[in-house]
Amino acid sequence: MKNKSLISINDYTPDELLKIINLAEEFEKNPIQDILKGKVIATLFFEPSTRTRLSFESAVNRLGGRIIGFTDASSSSVKKGESLRDTIKTVSNYCDLIVMRHPLDGSARFASEVANVPVINAGDGANQHPTQCLLDLYSIKKTQGTLENLNISLVGDLKYGRTVHSLLMAMSNFNPTFNFISPNELKIPDEYKLFLDNKGIKYYEHTDFSDIISRADIIYMTRIQKERFSDPIEYEKVKNSYVLHNDMLKNTKNNLKILHPLPRVNEISEDVDKNEKAYYFTQALNGVYTRQAIISSILGLK
Amino acid sequence: MTDKTILSVTAIKEGTVIDHIPAKSLFKVISILELDKLNAQMTFGTNFISKKLGRKALIKISNKFFKDEEIDKIALVAPEAKLNIIKDYQVVEKREVEVPDTITGIVKCMNPNCVTNNENVITRFNVISKKEVALKCCYCEKITDQEHLKII
C-alpha cells in the first residue's frame, strides 16, 4: 500500500481494508506519536468541508507532521483560472502526500495520475469518499468485534448517498445481510443490486421504516435532501417517515449501534443521542484514528 | 446494386474495404479512424440499401492496413462492420470488429460533473458490456450506456 493513492474504496482488497482497520485500532491505543516528523502533508480543499479537513489535520498534527494547503478554492490560484493539473503538479513538489477534496467527480483519480506523490481522496463530487468508508468499517468492527455475517439496515437516501454505496461495496466482502429502507424515489440503484446478486449477498428492500430493524446489528442513517425530489409534494410526504426515534429502539438487539456520516438534520431525533446504541459521535472520532492509519500506511511508516 | 458491383466500380489494388457501416455512423467512423488526416486515396459510399442495416455505408482505402486496436474502436458506432483486406484486387482476409476492453479518448463521459468534461483530461473507460455497449468511466466511475454514447 506504500505510495499507493487511495481514490476509491474499491482500490483496496479485503486484506488491505483489514490492515487499515487493525492499524486504526493501534492508533486509538496510542494516538500521539512522532512518526510524521519532517513530513509535509498538503490538504487541498477546493470546496469547504470543515469536518473532514479538521479530522485529517488533527490526524496529521497528532503524529507530528506539518500541513500546507487551502480551505476553499476562492482563496487560491484556482480562482485565477489555473487548471487542476497545474495546481496538483505544483503542489506535489512541496509535499509528501496530498489530501484533496474537489467538487468534480473523478478529480481525485485525475490528480493521482498527475501528482508525483500519493493522493488521498477526501471526497470527489458525488463519487467517492473512501476515508469515510474506512472509518465506517472501523466503527463497525470496533462495536461488533467482527465484519463478518452482520445484519445491516441502510436508511434514507440510498440513491444518491455515496457513503451508502461505498459501504455496501466494502461490506460485501464480509457476507452481510442488507435491509434497504427508503422512499421509492430514493431506492438503491439497480447496478448495486446487480453487484450484490452476482456476489450472492442477501438483501431486502422496504419502504416502511418498521420492525425490520429489530434484527439489525448496524443501522446506518442518511439524510434525505429536498433537492433530490423532482416533486416537492413527494418530499413533504416522506420527509418524516424516515426519522429514527428512541421508542423505535425498544425491541432492537443489545449489540445494535446506530451510525450516521454526519451532519444530521432531523433524521435522528435528539432523544436517541443518550441511548447507548447511538454511536455517531464516536464514529466521527474514529475518523481521526482511521486517517492516521491510512496516512502512515501510504507513507510506508507502518 | 450488389456489393460486388459497388466494389468493382472503384476497385482498389491494395488496401482495406470497411463494409456494413450504418449510414448514420459513416462520419463518426471517419473521425474515429482519423481518415481526414490520412494521405491515402479513399472512396466513401453511403445510403446503400442493406437488408440487415437499412442504409449502410462503406469505405475503401488504398494502401492502408489497420492494426486490430486501431480498427476495433469503430465497433462502438459500427458493431456489424466487416473488413476486407485487399491484395492485388483479391480479398485475402475478412475480419469483424470487436469492442475493445478499454477505450481511451473517442467517447465523451455522459456525466456532466465528470472531471473529463470540465478539465483538459482525455477520457478513459473500462468496457463492462460489449453487446449492449456500457462503458465505466475510469475517473467518475459512472456508466455511459449505448443510448447516451457520444463520440468526441
Ligand SMILES: [Zn+2]
Ligand atoms: Zn466520467
